[in-house]
Amino acid sequence: MSNISNNSANFPDEVDIIVAGGGSAGCTLAGRLAAADPTLSILVIEAGINNKDVPNVIHPAMYLTNLIPGSQTATFHKAKKSEKLNGREAIVPIGGCLGGSSSINFMMYTRGQGIDYDDWKTEGWSGKDLLPLFRKMETFHNDHSGIDKSVHGYEGPFHVSHGGYVSKDFQEDCIRAAAEIGLKEVPDANNFTEANGIQKWPKWIHPTTGRRQDAAHALLHPILESNRTGLQVLTEHKVIKVVTSNGRATGVECIPNICVQTITPATEALANPKIIKARKYVVVSSGSLSTPCILERSGIGSKSVLDKAGIPVIAEVPGVGTNYMDHNLFLTAYDSTLKEEESFDPFLDGRRSFDAEIEAFSKPGCSNQIAWTGMDVAAKVRPNEAEIASAPESFQKLWKRDYESRPERPLMVSVMGPIHVGDHSVIPVSQYMTSAIFLSYPYGRGSIHITGPNIDDERDFDSGILSDDWDLDALVIGYKRQREIVRRTKSFAGGAESVILGPKFREGSKGSKWDYPTANGAVTQYDAEDDEAIKNFIRDNVATTWHSCGTCAMKPLEDGGVVDGKLNVYGIEGLKVADLSIMPSNISGNTYATALLVGEKAATILAEELGIQNF
Template sequence: MSYPFLSEFDIIFAGGGSTACVVAGRLAACDPSLKILILEGGQHTLNKAAHVQPYQYFTHQAPGSTTMTFNVGNPSPHLNGRAPIVHCAHCVGGGSSVNFMNYTRSPASDFDDWGVDGWESKSLIPLMKKVLECAASLETYEVQADRPTHGYDGPIKVSSGGRKMSISEDFIRVGSKYHKRPFSDDSNDLETCNTYSPWFKYIDGTTGTRSDAAHHYVYNQAHNPNLQIWAGKRVKRVIFEDKRAVGVEFTNDLVSCPDANQSLSTVRASKLVVISAGAFGSPAILERSGVGAEAVLKQCGIEQRVNLPGVGENYRDHNGAFVPYFGGDEFVTMDRLWRGEESVVQEHLALWNSNRESLIAQNGNDAKIKWRPDEDELKVMGSTFEPRWKEFFQDRPEKAVAILTVFAGYLGSSGLPPRNYVTAEIITLYPVSVGSVHIKLGENGKEDVDFTTGYLDDPSDIVPLNFGYKKLREIYRRMPSYRGEVAAFHPRFPEGSAAVCGEVAGPVDLNAPDIIYTAEDDEAIEQFHRDNMQTTWHSLGTCAMKLREDQGVVDARLNVYGVTNLKVADLSIVPKNVGTNTYSTALLIGEKAAMIIAEDLGIEYRL
């Protein structure tokens, strides 16, 4: 069948998020004559304050936001019947344009665990720092000089952000004393964990702006007419001639352009189609193109082109809980800015425009521990976690069970009274539970999503959350800014319990006894997490790079099995979870994908 193609490009990217921008930007820089098109469902982000000014990151989660897609999961008995909502980005630059900007890297061994040729840590580390003659590194690490695993000449800037938060300094000081863990100034060296450390950010230390993939890989090549971004365009499916991908079909995106017509257009790709629509978008495009499991396609009335039952399976995320506390009035938090108090915003904008030592270049989150339990903690965590500890963590000192941190400010959308808050956060890093994301035909005959998060399906997954709640509470109780718990957002402890929450005058002594929790209290914490645990926005794995017979979707060179001229490049290819906030992994996959594609197309890779 032949199609009336609108125009022709060498490479078309279906989706213009973090990874797509890296790949497209690198290829365009290597060969400016290459005709590249990025089709992105969301809108442009170029120089828009909500994307460029770091402090605004949480605005993207507001109800009605058009820069996010709100994916509603199926109700789960492990979440007390709740249907969890997992957001993903919907704008040029994808997650890199809306994320919290926390700079974290996984242990090098995570990549070795994938077991995929060419993706071992020894092949990937050179992409993070400049050791390859032909390539620049992906980051410029502004916080410390001469660190062997960091890069110093890449487009993505890593700094400590604007004005430092004293609450985070207290977290490191109190945490390391009370929790008896050492301090380290770099827990992102691909190995170190279990230390109290500063948490650096994807923020340019000179300009105070977000270091996203859109501005730093693609928008900065606006002089090249061969690199085009068409925003507000939703890719429906890949077009094939026999088994060869030759283009894509797209329409106006209903969220970005609600009034535009919904007619379909096609563009031709003479060399390659790269699906880069993230963990939700990429499997959906494959399934709409007839690549996937028979039952899924049949339910949607789509003719199967390639039987790939792994498409949409292997969904993974990290598990998070955000718990607010009252903070002392005399401490600096992000609350007044986040509430939009005009005088404070103007004051900090003026600072930002002059010397950048401003809260505009902050996310309120300057410290963390990548935590591993010690013997005593493991005893308290009990037998439900023991098998998981022994099988995965025990002999691997570089693998953390969770990240514990505090935000200086209330990170939530409930209208709390205007005062100072601190939010404690736990992110568990290698949950066992796995979910899936597929398209389905909704009751109205329109396409819908059939999304199972898998959250807390495995009994071991809730244990670190429960333990982390108690540990973070003990740490924060000892910090100078502590003024008690915002009870409505904590577990409902029974009346008379020593754990009952509420406002207090100030912190307890560093050596004060820990709160003793009864079995009933523990049950309240368990129920709290089943009712409230949430995504950490680290969705991945749904087009896994594995052997085809092992439910793989792409091979080690990112080719989709069973067809030609079609690759996937984004976090959906990650076969096993990574112990990190995932922007670093998306950047790395982008760098690696660019080299693979250049090699495939015979382009000299020199930057």
């Protein structure tokens, strides 16, 4: 009998532990426990397909193909229209297959600051507490003499490297241009303290195989293919709710995911909901957009929400579905002087074949571009004194309160790549460059709630993007900062006509001029109308960074918390949450490393409670 299947009839009706969700944290949690105690029966229930050796998962360069219409590896959540976004409905893609978003993300290796985890104010979750787990998960491939090896791991299952290819001249160009405006190059912006430096950015890519380092391939699949394990994975099934009895979680109710399964008359009976029992624990690990909905359908949440949805209250936990956070992102794009071999764009406009690159990988003379993402340069950034002084008083007030005395706290993350991630069918064939900015700690908050008892009932989703005006003012600083770098690069083709995606400044304004700055470091000047043009561009284009978190926060119940420091859901025994929804506040950077961290910490907690020795 296979240990992984999309047929629930292949699995027992009762196991020790059910993990509801096979994403980054769920795979890590299940994989670590299964390896530590093969006698434990653990069932992971994943809504999406099995990702084993799926080409657009394992080959880094194919990552954007996961977002095409009809994708079997991604799901898309649509938020309500927002006036702050000029009436747009924000779309949030997440991983829709085993491995979750780790199977489709951009693979940027980013860890939060040590103080980010300190700010969670939870025993056992400080930066100092968590650093050993960060080291445990990774094998870090970088021999730069300036790197503090004590903050990285060298024997973990997840490999971190620069991948198979980088656009080296582009990297050097961006780093030189950034230095001209005072942003220094650093050997390691992920050392838990660096908050104002640019570097050649590492990726979650194996340096030899060139494969993506997703949670399923790194941890789950090797165990599933072993001869001695109690780990099993049920794919293509959605968890409807947690089943409880007398205040304790006793199992889950799940149903085949008809979005990926073809239901025929012969399999129609299997399309009915099925209850699978858990003897020891149920761990919900379905992500920040699905975990709170599972809890609410289980009768765990705010009484007002549950009453409207027609669901009896089992445990009143008002914080469920609140505190939704993301990193607000916008992109600008420019025509470049890059050569075809220096650009990722030929992958996106058809000039370079994925199949040919896969076939050629590691052969003599091969560029190994199939093991590349185009995300070659990034920085953590704090504004300089002039930028702070030019910002509105409301921005300065919060900067003084939350940032000024905390030099380890960046304002934003900046990413640059020899790529245009937009629609290539509407632009000339060329080589482009993209500059991205996202805020480290937006103040805006959203929410997600169910509206009815059925799994397909519409969700009430408010993205919260730009819901706090401070975030917009901060992004204006980000636009101006990235522009000063771009216009100093030799890669930029030059002139306003080379701006492919950016604000629409009025003709003749200072903001409309893209002349190269003078040798004394002069920067672009803007008037009030220019600032409004920048804000309008951001409102029209700001989007998710795929970093959803916070909706089942780890903090006291009276403060809106959903779980305690041991990840127990308030009011229900035997029920835990282990995914990014437990984050009480945000971290500076891409969230994959932190998702793995939550899985590692959850495994440690469960191992202790289960009495597993030498974990």
